[in-house]
Amino acid sequence: MSALLEQADRLLESAKGDEEVEIYVSSGVETEVKAYQGAIENLSSASSSGVGVRVLRDGPSGAKVGTAWAGSLDDESVREALREARDNVRFASEDEYVAFARPDGVDPMSLTLRDESVLTTPLDEKIAIAIELERRVRSGDSRIRQVDSANYSDFVAEAAIVSTAGIRASYSRSGAFLSVEAIASDGRDDQTGWGLSVGRAPRDLDLEQASSDAISRATRMLGAVKPSSMKCTAVFEPRTAATLLSIIGGALSGDAVVRGRSFFANRIGEMVASPLFSLLDDPTDERHFAASSHDGEGLACRRNLLIEDGQLRAFVYDTYSARRAGTASTGSALRGGIAGSPSAGCRALQLAPGSEDQATILKNVGYGVFVQSLMGVHSGVNPISGDFSVGVTGLMIRDGQLAEPVRELTVASTLQRMLLDLSHVGNDVEWLPGSAAGQTLAIEEIAVSGA
Amino acid sequence: MSTQLVEADVLQSTLAEALSRGGEFAEVFVEDRTTSSAMLDQRRVEELSSGRDRGAGIRVVIGETTGFAHTADLSEKGLHAAAQAAAAVARAGGGGVRKVALDVLRANPSTALTEPGEVSKSKKIELLLQADDVARSEGSSITQVQVAIGDSTRRFVVANSEGVYASDHQVRTRFNVSCVATGDTGMQTGYRPVAGTRGFELLSREVVEEAARGAARQAITKLDARPAPSGDLPVVLASGSGGILFHEACGHGLEADAIMKDASVYAGKVGQQVASSLVTLVDDGTVSGEWGYLAIDDEGHQSSRNVLIENGVLTDYMWDYLRARKDGRVSANGRRQSYQYLPMVRMTNTYLLEGESDADEIVAQTPYGVYVAQLGGGQVNTATGDFVFGMTAAFLIENGKITAPLRDCNLIGNGPEILKRVDAVGRDFSMMPGTCGKDGQSVPVGCGQATMRLSGITIGGAAA
Numbered sequence: 001m002s003a004l005l006e007q008a009d010r011l012l013e014s015a016k017g018d019e020e021v022e023i024y025v026s027s028g029v030e031t032e033v034k035a036y037q038g039a040i041e042n043l044s045s046a047s048s049s050g051v052g053v054r055v056l057r058d059g060p061s062g063a064k065v066g067t068a069w070a071g072s073l074d075d076e077s078v079r080e081a082l083r084e085a086r087d088n089v090r091f092a093s094e095d096e097y098v099a100f101a102r103p104d105g106v107d108p109m110s111l112t113l114r115d116e117s118v119l120t121t122p123l124d125e126k127i128a129i130a131i132e133l134e135r136r137v138r139s140g141d142s143r144i145r146q147v148d149s150a151n152y153s154d155f156v157a158e159a160a161i162v163s164t165a166g167i168r169a170s171y172s173r174s175g176a177f178l179s180v181e182a183i184a185s186d187g188r189d190d191q192t193g194w195g196l197s198v199g200r201a202p203r204d205l206d207l208e209q210a211s212s213d214a215i216s217r218a219t220r221m222l223g224a225v226k227p228s229s230m231k232c233t234a235v236f237e238p239r240t241a242a243t244l245l246s247i248i249g250g251a252l253s254g255d256a257v258v259r260g261r262s263f264f265a266n267r268i269g270e271m272v273a274s275p276l277f278s279l280l281d282d283p284t285d286e287r288h289f290a291a292s293s294h295d296g297e298g299l300a301c302r303r304n305l306l307i308e309d310g311q312l313r314a315f316v317y318d319t320y321s322a323r324r325a326g327t328a329s330t331g332s333a334l335r336g337g338i339a340g341s342p343s344a345g346c347r348a349l350q351l352a353p354g355s356e357d358q359a360t361i362l363k364n365v366g367y368g369v370f371v372q373s374l375m376g377v378h379s380g381v382n383p384i385s386g387d388f389s390v391g392v393t394g395l396m397i398r399d400g401q402l403a404e405p406v407r408e409l410t411v412a413s414t415l416q417r418m419l420l421d422l423s424h425v426g427n428d429v430e431w432l433p434g435s436a437a438g439q440t441l442a443i444e445e446i447a448v449s450g451a
Numbered sequence: 452m453s454t455q456l457v458e459a460d461v462l463q464s465t466l467a468e469a470l471s472r473g474g475e476f477a478e479v480f481v482e483d484r485t486t487s488s489a490m491l492d493q494r495r496v497e498e499l500s501s502g503r504d505r506g507a508g509i510r511v512v513i514g515e516t517t518g519f520a521h522t523a524d525l526s527e528k529g530l531h532a533a534a535q536a537a538a539a540v541a542r543a544g545g546g547g548v549r550k551v552a553l554d555v556l557r558a559n560p561s562t563a564l565t566e567p568g569e570v571s572k573s574k575k576i577e578l579l580l581q582a583d584d585v586a587r588s589e590g591s592s593i594t595q596v597q598v599a600i601g602d603s604t605r606r607f608v609v610a611n612s613e614g615v616y617a618s619d620h621q622v623r624t625r626f627n628v629s630c631v632a633t634g635d636t637g638m639q640t641g642y643r644p645v646a647g648t649r650g651f652e653l654l655s656r657e658v659v660e661e662a663a664r665g666a667a668r669q670a671i672t673k674l675d676a677r678p679a680p681s682g683d684l685p686v687v688l689a690s691g692s693g694g695i696l697f698h699e700a701c702g703h704g705l706e707a708d709a710i711m712k713d714a715s716v717y718a719g720k721v722g723q724q725v726a727s728s729l730v731t732l733v734d735d736g737t738v739s740g741e742w743g744y745l746a747i748d749d750e751g752h753q754s755s756r757n758v759l760i761e762n763g764v765l766t767d768y769m770w771d772y773l774r775a776r777k778d779g780r781v782s783a784n785g786r787r788q789s790y791q792y793l794p795m796v797r798m799t800n801t802y803l804l805e806g807e808s809d810a811d812e813i814v815a816q817t818p819y820g821v822y823v824a825q826l827g828g829g830q831v832n833t834a835t836g837d838f839v840f841g842m843t844a845a846f847l848i849e850n851g852k853i854t855a856p857l858r859d860c861n862l863i864g865n866g867p868e869i870l871k872r873v874d875a876v877g878r879d880f881s882m883m884p885g886t887c888g889k890d891g892q893s894v895p896v897g898c899g900q901a902t903m904r905l906s907g908i909t910i911g912g913a914a915a
Contacts, residue, residue, distance in 0.1 A: 036712075039514075039515060039516060040516045040540060041516065041517065042518075042519060042793060043517070043518050044518075044520065045519075045520050045536050046520060046521050046522075047522075048523065065498065066500075067498060067500040068500060069501075070503050071502075071506065072506070072524075077505075087501075091496060091576055092497065093494075095495055095497075146713055148714045149890075183834045189835070190716075190835055191834075191835060192834045229682045259492060259493070260595045260633070260638075261638075338502075339500070339502050341498055341500070375831075375838075376829060376839030376840065376841055379826075379830065379861055380841045380859070380860060382843075384638050384640050385637060385639050385640060385858070385859065386637065387860065387913075388913075389679075389859065390861060390911070391837070391839035391911070393837070407835070408863055408864065409909070410839070410860070410909065410911025411911075412678075412681065412860055412912055412913040447912070447913040449681030449682055449863075449911045449912060451682070
């Protein structure tokens, strides 16, 4: 049994009063190395821990909750957090749907998400990885004139949740990342490209993939021009497709639905997407970087099929949104660390793969825009209205192949239309960091705005 | 809360420890931050939350290399352990014993008139309910109202091996209203933020009501919105939030870290005409009360007003201490999200100085284009200069008049090109708060400008 879980038990024991209490504790260690010009630019190492406390009190017209947190686990900090949470609860509104999660009989999957070698790999090896990443990108192509950042980072994180409602869970995961940004120049203008690799431990990382991605993404953009405005098919490559899927996942949150902030509300059973589109949120799939055995309320994570062959099947719920919607939690509470309260959301989205690879999709599309990177997703996508407009760099697709690079354009539509206008789904699934895996997607009737 | 986070002699011994393996520069940053927030959703007070985070970040610089570690343990033992971890980057070792002498503490007091702790929680909830009432009274199409209030008190002390020893006490307050309006065309949103480096005095009844009314009206107006046009059009940016244009089009590109790595389109261009002669751009941490206000930056240096572009000519970049030191410059822009992060070059309040045009005249003299009443954020690639910013409230301009509302979209341009297209600047200056993200760190910033026009920029709408 984990020491953190024992600590959470002790805190809960000491906190018991005449109300319900939930204790969430987390701790983690992390290392980050940035390499620049063959040497270490920054080396950071840190360990951190903290506690989030929620206090729930019943009243005549429902329960109410107060929360507090502290960025350390010493007794004084924990006592102060508990005192604040107890004070905060006095001011909250009673709400018949407010409740803590209760054990629901679903057993957590046994997942291998933590690799001890993150902790045992010598620091010198991690430093060497970052320096080698930078060297490979810098020397990999004569047009690379600068490597703006070349980073290695890793973490091991652990959390435990216990409550007077019977929840008792702990879970742990590790991760290691490479990321590198290359600047290519042809003497006239500069272009940038990102490369990345992600895994549970340093040995999972693919230096070759990360460096060659950064180089090819930067160099193939050289000479990019602004295209004319038009309507055409847009092909999203796996990374940009994953961004698109996470945005759609936001509208499938039961929390957005019960608060009247989702365009999917009241549409269960309707065809909301092309029949090619089957979307699954499955944190129990170990291949997904965001996989987890437990959700942010300590319930077992499970596989939730949200859209099947274009038909809207279900939303993801935490305890509160489920009660408000008259259903049960789907084990989908997300929690933004110690300072965050649980809220329903998709954790590990994946789209059922299609049958075509990227080259076949490009061939079948014939003409359009290939979307390599997105800008302004937070400023140009409104997940409530569905309005979608993002800045893009990419390449034209002509005669079924990638052609000249384009920049300073936007692609626009609405999320609702884009789901219906989906015409191809790739079989080239990439397991990426973030809440969604991605594969090549083609979407018709996109408004391209340029010159 | 004791007045001194960590005693001076402990800071000195920690700095000495940090330099014990060699290293030219060491810094200890100790921070104690308390926050509180409350949220109202559909007239229910959903959540009151309080938090406290205390700790220290220690860095050691050796040549071009920086070692960094942070700890939540503020005992002498905890600080020394973090100092050793930060010093691990000094691989040669053998620095020997160095004594560090600190200057007299330069302490900056809070500028808040009403400290957050002096305000009862019920008083804050009253404001939330008041905003909800006002928003709902704007029309029955308002189906969802969410109001949030928050404050933070951030006390820090920073000391370095060159004797810098300074502290600050920053109080920030924010309030925002989000509305959803529902009609035949679906749902639309309205949003208004109010934020300042001030205490509770920021939130007068009028300010709260104005935010609620503004958010509700914005959502209702957008129910009739049509898809925005696509292609290159003249754009008039309303006073205030248009400052985000400069934040993205050149602000990030003028940060010395991008310049030093030659990863900015503005590198090597000091003294050159980079913008229309109407553009005089300033970054100014000294604007009291604004969201990006600082007495000192997070490296302990006095904030200042720096002219970046004067009448279109690039005059200076923004600096943090390490880069300024190398270049013999003065730094005022070293900022960090918290003790858990290394400082970086960041903006404070970045604004365009007023011009001489009349705001109404600017619109009247635009035959066809887009009027942007509110912007929602943006992003830039400093190496290529390409940037986007999103409009969250906009209208068509037809025959010099503001007409049909438009749906949300991004605008896209290239910084150096767009700066040359500023062809009118008004006299109705105002500022807006924002959150700036860079390399995973968020800091509060202000943006400002008077009503202004771009002769053309690409509108990323969905209409043909």
